Amino acid sequence: xxxxxxxxxxxxxxxxKAKASSHQLAHVxxxxxxxxxxxxxxxxxxxxxxxxxxxxxxxxxxEKAHLSSAMMDRLRLTPSIIQAxxxxxxxxxxxxxxxxxxxxxxxxxxGLTVGRMRIPIGVIGIIYESRPNVTADAAGLCLxxxxxxxxxxxxxxxxxxQAISRLLQRTMVKIGLPQEAVQxxxxxxxxxxxxxxQLEEEIDLIIPRGGEELIRFVVNHSKIPVIKHYKGVCHIxxxxxxxxxxxxxxxxxxxxxxxxxxxxMETLLVHERGAHRLLPKLAEVLQREGVELRGCPRTxxxxxxxxxxxxxxxxxxxxxxxxxxxxVKGIEEAMNHIATYGSLHTESIITSDxxxxxxxxxxxxxxxxxxxxxxxxxxxxxxxxxxxxxxxTSKIHSFGPMGLEELTTTKFIVLGEGQIRT
Amino acid sequence: xxxxxxxxxxxxxxxxKAKASSHQLAHVxxxxxxxxxxxxxxxxxxxxxxxxxxxxxxxxxxEKAHLSSAMMDRLRLTPSIIQAxxxxxxxxxxxxxxxxxxxxxxxxxxGLTVGRMRIPIGVIGIIYESRPNVTADAAGLCLxxxxxxxxxxxxxxxxxxQAISRLLQRTMVKIGLPQEAVQxxxxxxxxxxxxxxQLEEEIDLIIPRGGEELIRFVVNHSKIPVIKHYKGVCHIxxxxxxxxxxxxxxxxxxxxxxxxxxxxMETLLVHERGAHRLLPKLAEVLQREGVELRGCPRTxxxxxxxxxxxxxxxxxxxxxxxxxxxxVKGIEEAMNHIATYGSLHTESIITSDxxxxxxxxxxxxxxxxxxxxxxxxxxxxxxxxxxxxxxxTSKIHSFGPMGLEELTTTKFIVLGEGQIRT
Numbered sequence: 001x002x003x004x005x006x007x008x009x010x011x012x013x014x015x016x017k018a019k020a021s022s023h024q025l026a027h028v029x030x031x032x033x034x035x036x037x038x039x040x041x042x043x044x045x046x047x048x049x050x051x052x053x054x055x056x057x058x059x060x061x062x063e064k065a066h067l068s069s070a071m072m073d074r075l076r077l078t079p080s081i082i083q084a085x086x087x088x089x090x091x092x093x094x095x096x097x098x099x100x101x102x103x104x105x106x107x108x109x110x111g112l113t114v115g116r117m118r119i120p121i122g123v124i125g126i127i128y129e130s131r132p133n134v135t136a137d138a139a140g141l142c143l144x145x146x147x148x149x150x151x152x153x154x155x156x157x158x159x160x161x162q163a164i165s166r167l168l169q170r171t172m173v174k175i176g177l178p179q180e181a182v183q184x185x186x187x188x189x190x191x192x193x194x195x196x197x198q199l200e201e202e203i204d205l206i207i208p209r210g211g212e213e214l215i216r217f218v219v220n221h222s223k224i225p226v227i228k229h230y231k232g233v234c235h236i237x238x239x240x241x242x243x244x245x246x247x248x249x250x251x252x253x254x255x256x257x258x259x260x261x262x263x264x265m266e267t268l269l270v271h272e273r274g275a276h277r278l279l280p281k282l283a284e285v286l287q288r289e290g291v292e293l294r295g296c297p298r299t300x301x302x303x304x305x306x307x308x309x310x311x312x313x314x315x316x317x318x319x320x321x322x323x324x325x326x327x328v329k330g331i332e333e334a335m336n337h338i339a340t341y342g343s344l345h346t347e348s349i350i351t352s353d354x355x356x357x358x359x360x361x362x363x364x365x366x367x368x369x370x371x372x373x374x375x376x377x378x379x380x381x382x383x384x385x386x387x388x389x390x391x392x393t394s395k396i397h398s399f400g401p402m403g404l405e406e407l408t409t410t411k412f413i414v415l416g417e418g419q420i421r422t
Numbered sequence: 423x424x425x426x427x428x429x430x431x432x433x434x435x436x437x438x439k440a441k442a443s444s445h446q447l448a449h450v451x452x453x454x455x456x457x458x459x460x461x462x463x464x465x466x467x468x469x470x471x472x473x474x475x476x477x478x479x480x481x482x483x484x485e486k487a488h489l490s491s492a493m494m495d496r497l498r499l500t501p502s503i504i505q506a507x508x509x510x511x512x513x514x515x516x517x518x519x520x521x522x523x524x525x526x527x528x529x530x531x532x533g534l535t536v537g538r539m540r541i542p543i544g545v546i547g548i549i550y551e552s553r554p555n556v557t558a559d560a561a562g563l564c565l566x567x568x569x570x571x572x573x574x575x576x577x578x579x580x581x582x583x584q585a586i587s588r589l590l591q592r593t594m595v596k597i598g599l600p601q602e603a604v605q606x607x608x609x610x611x612x613x614x615x616x617x618x619x620q621l622e623e624e625i626d627l628i629i630p631r632g633g634e635e636l637i638r639f640v641v642n643h644s645k646i647p648v649i650k651h652y653k654g655v656c657h658i659x660x661x662x663x664x665x666x667x668x669x670x671x672x673x674x675x676x677x678x679x680x681x682x683x684x685x686x687m688e689t690l691l692v693h694e695r696g697a698h699r700l701l702p703k704l705a706e707v708l709q710r711e712g713v714e715l716r717g718c719p720r721t722x723x724x725x726x727x728x729x730x731x732x733x734x735x736x737x738x739x740x741x742x743x744x745x746x747x748x749x750v751k752g753i754e755e756a757m758n759h760i761a762t763y764g765s766l767h768t769e770s771i772i773t774s775d776x777x778x779x780x781x782x783x784x785x786x787x788x789x790x791x792x793x794x795x796x797x798x799x800x801x802x803x804x805x806x807x808x809x810x811x812x813x814x815t816s817k818i819h820s821f822g823p824m825g826l827e828e829l830t831t832t833k834f835i836v837l838g839e840g841q842i843r844t
Contacts, residue, residue: 416795
């Protein structure tokens with residue numbers, strides 16, 4: 001009991017320090033923040049051997065715990081992954097600083113000049129699993145946007161996360177910035193998360209990254225706003241007029257290039273008047289790449305050899321070389337399917353028809369809607385945000401990839417000359 | 423027990439219908455939405471007598487329950503309040519429709535054109551107390567922004583809210599829009615709120631409006647994002663160079679014009695080198711208007727007759743003709759005081775000094791920061807948003823007054839020509 005109380009006090013104390021640091025960080029110049037990010041990058045590169053050594057402890061424990069090979073892969077720090085972490089920090093340094101931007105300014109009839117100015121959110125809590133590189137990536141983005149960050153990684157990556165965090169803090173101290181602006185919680189119990197999620201006075205935003213179970217736990221326990229996405233059940237709709245060659249290239253890219261990510265295609269919808277022309281050749285190419293196809297009855301008429309798709313397949317995020325296929329009467333039925341089974345993540349139409357392209361763009365309200373392009377483009381870097389801290393499929397604050405701007409908010413600024421309200 | 427279960431099913435059913443309607447509403451033209459708002463306004467005016475009759479039932483119950491005269495005032499529907507509700511709907515109709523606006527568009531090196539398009543949030547739950555006019559105001563704003571709304575008013579205004587809601591629904595039906603896009607829950611128990619707050623699949627955003635206790639209840643129980651403000655402890659800082667006449671006009675306006683609202687001044691901070699020049703005359707004017715002053719020891723040296731301010735006064739939202747006053751060493755101490763005791767709502771500096779004006783604007787991160795203007799301007803209409811559905815002092819999604827734009831989100835749209843990710 002005593003231990004639990006101390007533990008609670010410790011998290012609270014960390015959060016209070018993060019809050020105090022955030023006030024200081026909010027007014028640090030872009031130059032100094034960028035200098036810090038470049039220094040952090042060098043520090044990571046200089047400390048490569050140390051990081052790999054600490055990572056070995058996690059890998060050893062992971063082996064004992066019989067982690068899956070996919071998890072072990074995500075956990076592993078290699079020289080090239082450390083290099084990529086350092087490069088990521090440098091890229092963030094090169095992005096424009098959103099803090100202080102006045103996004104709009106207008107004049108009121110009474111002479112008041114009113115504007116909206118970007119400011120940091122304050123303190124951001126990141127709750128994540130396995131990949132230790134998130135520690136550096138998230139800290140870099142939060143720092144550039146003027147936010148303090150409290151990181152709580154998973155137990156699998158404990159030593160790696162602590163080591164990365166210590167290096168980042170060392171740089172903060174060296175530069176003369178508050179080291180409490182980047183803190184990693186040195187405990188990995190679930191109760192730590194519960195404690196964090198109560199601290200609405202100190203923490204302004206929680207971003208969970210990981211499996212659906214972790215994210216639901218966070219949403220269910222948080223008093224603090226949470227930006228999250230549960231899963232990506234992404235669709236491509238082949239319109240009647242879809243070009244065959246484009247269809248094959250885009251579907252192959254969306255399904256096969258990296259099947260384990262949230263913007264990979266999971267369900268293909270095909271216009272009934274295009275199905276005979278498009279499906280046989282497409283199926284052949286996908287199957288050659290090892291994709292298992294599961295079709296609705298009408299799909300099976302065209303591709304008799306494939307498995308039957310069950311109702312639950314339409315909800316499924318396979319994250320694997322599996323694709324469900326449904327023949328639909330047209331764009332209307334395709335959009336209804338997406339609204340019913342989709343996860344508001346990413347949907348693409350392949351078409352040569354102007355009206356249908358426009359309708360799909362307007363009426364499908366997922367976080368990213370594409371015409372004649374792969375679903376794999378729903379990513380902060382690919383869309384031009386420079387980097388991303390995550391992706392949101394809830395519509396509040398941010399919908400889609402979150403870049404630096406999404407780590408800020410805007411306040412109203414008002415320039416007067418003595419105006420009063422009448 | 424059976425009753426409780428039915429009740430839960432009923433709320434869930436309402437929310438499902440709201441969600442289904444929201445998909446339809448998202449694509450209704452601005453013309454038709456505006457026509458609906460004008461029709462609703464006429465319907466309210468035509469039904470004036472009926473509304474007053476229904477309101478009498480609430481007023482009668484309120485008297486029996488010995489509601490305070492302030493609460494009875496907020497509850498009362500008069501011909502002029504009904505007129506104002508109708509006028510409010512017409513004003514919303516005249517505002518530009520945010521839905522479908524493309525706020526940005528850019529081109530990527532691979533030729534993809536990427537944009538951000540405003541779309542409705544979906545289903546918004548409004549939880550409010552006493553004032554029945556919120557029913558029409560909130561419904562109008564949500565409708566214009568393409569959102570379904572589920573309203574849950576307080577028990578005091580039950581009959582008034584139901585009557586207003588029926589009139590709005592009647593207009594929806596007449597126009598041919600789904601009446602489930604505007605629903606008022608016909609139950610007033612607290613458990614209704616708890617049920618609503620679980621429905622994260624159906625409801626996208628909760629906006630509570632009312633006392634701090636209600637709002638904390640909502641935040642503590644919600645799985646759905648909540649945009650809220652607890653209270654407004656608003657400050658004015660009189661810099662050394664503040665003009666005396668401007669100081670008097672602005673402070674009078676900020677404290678006395680409407681002391682019971684969240685953007686009224688609660689604490690005055692005064693630069694020690696301006697205090698002797700400014701305070702005596704200002705105090706005289708404020709006291710003449712019936713304002714009770716409570717000062718720090720240094721204030722009391724200048725105004726010996728006033729009460730002493732206790733530590734807890736600095737946290738207080740009086741909502742009354744009371745003002746706490748503190749003499750500070752300068753802008754630094756003023757900003758520290760605001761960061762320590764403020765509620766991130768509204769702060770104003772009165773100054774003739776360029777550097778201090780700029781510093782205050784940049785470094786005070788409340789939802790609205792003013793120079794030489796009354797705190798009373800922190801209001802959606804006054805700042806030029808056209809109308810407001812509430813004000814937010816949490817920094818997520820919206821910080822400050824929320825207008826129509828804040829009732830939307832943006833999705834990414836991508837126009838391609840067959841691009842795939844490499």
